[in-house]
Amino acid sequence: MSHPNAALTPRHRLKVAQLVVEEGWPISEAAARFQVSWPTVKRWVDRYRAGEPMHDRSSRPKSSPNKTSKPVTKRCVNLRIRLREGPVQLSARLGIAPSTVHRILTTARLNRLSHVDRATGEPIRRYEHAHPGSLVHVDVKKLGNIPDGGGWRYVGRRQGDRNRVATPDKPRNQHGGPKLGYAYVHTVIDDHSRVAYTEIHDDETAVTAVGVLQRAVNWFAERGITIERVLSDNGGAYRSNLWRGTCEALSIRPRYTRPYRPQTNGKVERFHRTMADGWAYARCYCSEAERRDALESWLHHYNHHRPHTACANQPPFTRLINVPGQYI
CATH class of the missing domain: 1.10.10 (Arc Repressor Mutant, subunit A)
Incomplete structure (x- = not known):
């Protein structure tokens, strides 16, 4: 391909050569007509007579003796x-x-x-399904519940321990300390659009996981997405007969990651990291209820307003078409 400032494009090179060879124009007259030098016209005339194309030849040498073996x-x-x-x-x-x-x-x-993958040293192979709903990733993020008054991350270890002891209506362990328990954040995220659906529960059993999947299917269906496949790790909830039976009833094909290979489910793992930075540990919450109440607004910001690098720096919802409430 000729450079942008070339006086003769391949089409005009052919025209110049035809004028000289077939119509008998003098080379000097053709050069003056197209405002190029005499050797330039001579070069394209010679190539035309030899039956060669009018495109630029490659500048690559025929041999490279010093090339790395x-x-x-x-x-x-x-x-x-x-x-x-x-x-x-x-x-x-x-x-x-x-x-x-x-x-x-x-x-x-x-x-x-x-x-390069840190575990195996192999090049990272990235993938993305062609349309929303072709594959969704599911996983659970386990977070420690926050005592009343704030956790140790913001108020310090000493005050955090005091808040734990002062938190009412909590069971006690064998040493008399309170057992605050954990918050299990169940996430379903679309592979193509990165639109996420999240619920918080107090366990990660198969019954809870199935309920989250059923509600997520309805939530995505309201936005024009039909889930075809679901990718999960090999946790007990996702290997259960209840999970497989529910997927079959919903016409969803379950898929599983390779054991001890969380990178395969990396999209939801990366979402959980973003969620931890933007919501779970973003500020000092005075109670677990306050943090849970803040999830809905943060999730709306993530889906509708937060730029996502995988979506060309646009929010995930921009990859969906004609969705009610898409631009709120």
Whole structure:
């Protein structure tokens, strides 16, 4: 492809060559007509007579004697995956320049360690389903309940322990201390749009998980999304017969992550991290009830207003079409 400022595009090159070869124009006259030099017209005329195309030739040399060999390139990539060392360290092992190592890693998309899985060293393979509802991710986030007066994260260990003891109507452990329990945040997030549905419960049993899934299916259906598949980890609630039977009744195909591989369910894991930073630990809550009441407004902000990098810096709801209340 010719550069933007070329005097002759491939179409005009062909026209110039035809005028000279087929209509007998002098080369000097054709050059003056198209305001180019005499050698330029001569070059395209010679190519036309030889039957060659009018496009620019590649500037790549026919041979590159100093090109890095394939065995060295392959060994460089293997060492990067296995050892996760930088260009300077790898260049000492391979006997080549660090700049050469960096070029090899950039070509293989391994120039940044963030592109490499920490557990296995393999390149991270990202995926996204083509339309909303094709796949949803489900998981549970376990949070410690907040005592009345605030937790230790904001009021300190000493005052936090006092607040725990002073919290009324809580069972006691064998040492007489209060057992505040946990809040289990059940999340269903769409793979394509990143729209999230969340509920807080006091357990993570199969009955609770099934109830969350049924309500999430209805919630997504009201917004024009039909859930086709659901991806979960291998927890007891999701491996139960009740879960599989409910998925079959809802015409949803259950899928499971590889054991000890939470990266497969990374979209909901990343949402839980965002939720923890933006809601669970965003400010000092004086009670667990206050924190739970704040979830609905934060979730609305996440779905409708918060820019998401996976959605081209637009809110997740922008990936849905003609949804009631989409722009509120």
